[in-house]
Amino acid sequence: MQTRSIEETAADVAALPASPAIHSQGLVKRYGSIVALDGLSMTVPRGEVFGFLGPNGAGKTTAVKLLVGLTRPSGGEGWVLGAPIGDREARRRIGYLPELFRYQDWLEAREVLSLHCELAGIPRRRRAAEIAEALDLVGLTDRAGDRVGTFSKGMQQRLGLGVALLGGPELVLLDEPTSALDPVGRHDVRELIRTLRARGTTVFLNSHMLTEVEQVCDRVAVVDRGQVIALGTMDELRGADTLLRLRLGRVSEAALEALHRAGALDVEADGYTLRGVGRDAVPGLVAQLVGLGCEVYAVEPRGQSLEDRFLELLGGNDAGADNRAPHHS
Numbered sequence: 346m347q348t349r350s351i352e353e354t355a356a357d358v359a360a361l362p363a364s365p366a367i368h369s370q371g372l373v374k375r376y377g378s379i380v381a382l383d384g385l386s387m388t389v390p391r392g393e394v395f396g397f398l399g400p401n402g403a404g405k406t407t408a409v410k411l412l413v414g415l416t417r418p419s420g421g422e423g424w425v426l427g428a429p430i431g432d433r434e435a436r437r438r439i440g441y442l443p444e445l446f447r448y449q450d451w452l453e454a455r456e457v458l459s460l461h462c463e464l465a466g467i468p469r470r471r472r473a474a475e476i477a478e479a480l481d482l483v484g485l486t487d488r489a490g491d492r493v494g495t496f497s498k499g500m501q502q503r504l505g506l507g508v509a510l511l512g513g514p515e516l517v518l519l520d521e522p523t524s525a526l527d528p529v530g531r532h533d534v535r536e537l538i539r540t541l542r543a544r545g546t547t548v549f550l551n552s553h554m555l556t557e558v559e560q561v562c563d564r565v566a567v568v569d570r571g572q573v574i575a576l577g578t579m580d581e582l583r584g585a586d587t588l589l590r591l592r593l594g595r596v597s598e599a600a601l602e603a604l605h606r607a608g609a610l611d612v613e614a615d616g617y618t619l620r621g622v623g624r625d626a627v628p629g630l631v632a633q634l635v636g637l638g639c640e641v642y643a644v645e646p647r648g649q650s651l652e653d654r655f656l657e658l659l660g661g662n663d664a665g666a667d668n669r670a671p672h673h674s
């Protein structure tokens with residue numbers, strides 16, 4: 346078999362018409378005997394809001410640190426914006442909000458942003474405009490001259506988001522961006538992510554908050570013990586394509602037989618649940634039921650809640666283990 350060097354593969358990825366924002370193949374990260382990432386493979390196309398969802402200790406922060414180039418993989422390969430992970434030029438086009446961070450208490454918000462403009466190599470003439478835009482995006486314009494030490498945790502998190510957005514990055518990686526925010530702040534972050542999406546920015550969102558991911562992400566990877574165990578749109582993950590709730594009036598014997606033939610039928614007090622029917626088959630099934638004299642009041646695609654699906658996935662991934670402790674090599 347012909348083997349290819351990392352440089353050759355990187356050149357291939359960069360040469361794609363629009364190289365994906367993120368592409369990883371079998372990324373491994375070990376900390377001593379702890380395996381934090383165990384062969385992480387995924388692709389995030391440009392312009393997508395991608396949720397990286399997993400329980401505590403699943404490897405989310407480790408993955409982001411590798412993608413940003415803050416730590417080096419123990420194995421595998423990864424590309425970000427067409428460049429191998431850790432590439433300094435690509436790093437300038439990436440925004441990053443770390444999970445746990447603290448800016449110097451004595452600096453004003455504006456000074457923190459100014460410092461990061463300098464670190465990011467943003468030209469001096471553009472800095473004032475960049476800082477003003479970042480403050481506006483995260484709702485801190487009125488507090489620009491206040492010291493970080495006087496900020497609440499939520500305001501510090503907003504400032505961190507402002508730092509991540511300096512210079513108009515093509516890809517923004519947010520590690521638990523709303524952990525310190527109140528409901529209004531969470532709503533604001535969702536709106537901000539939508540604004541970024543509208544601008545074509547790719548957003549990689551680390552979270553263990555299902556509702557947050559559910560409301561804002563185009564696609565989600567569920568990660569557990571350092572591996573992606575499911576990946577897809579919300580509908581795909583919840584199985585909304587294949588589960589129907591039916592409210593029917595009079596149901597003839599023939600209609601009931603047709604339902605049984607169509608999929609796995611549960612008859613409940615308030616209606617019927619039918620599993621295994623693809624979306625495309627729904628109109629034909631309704632026509633058939635009506636033709637058989639059935640009164641059809643409602644037909645709704647109904648997946649599991651993301652939470653149920655999430656717990657089911659993690660349960661299925663337990664493989665006999667009774668807790669989610671990190672595994673050792």
Ligand code: ATP
Pocket residue numbers: 376379380381399400401402403404405406407408444553671
């Ligand atoms: P959380 O939701 O709690 O932030 P996470 O999904 O971000 O969790 P990571 O922080 O990536 O998880 O940690 C994955 C595993 O790697 C954990 O078992 C953690 O203890 C371990 N780990 C992470 N960083 C280090 C480190 N610097 N040294 C040793 N072990 C580490």
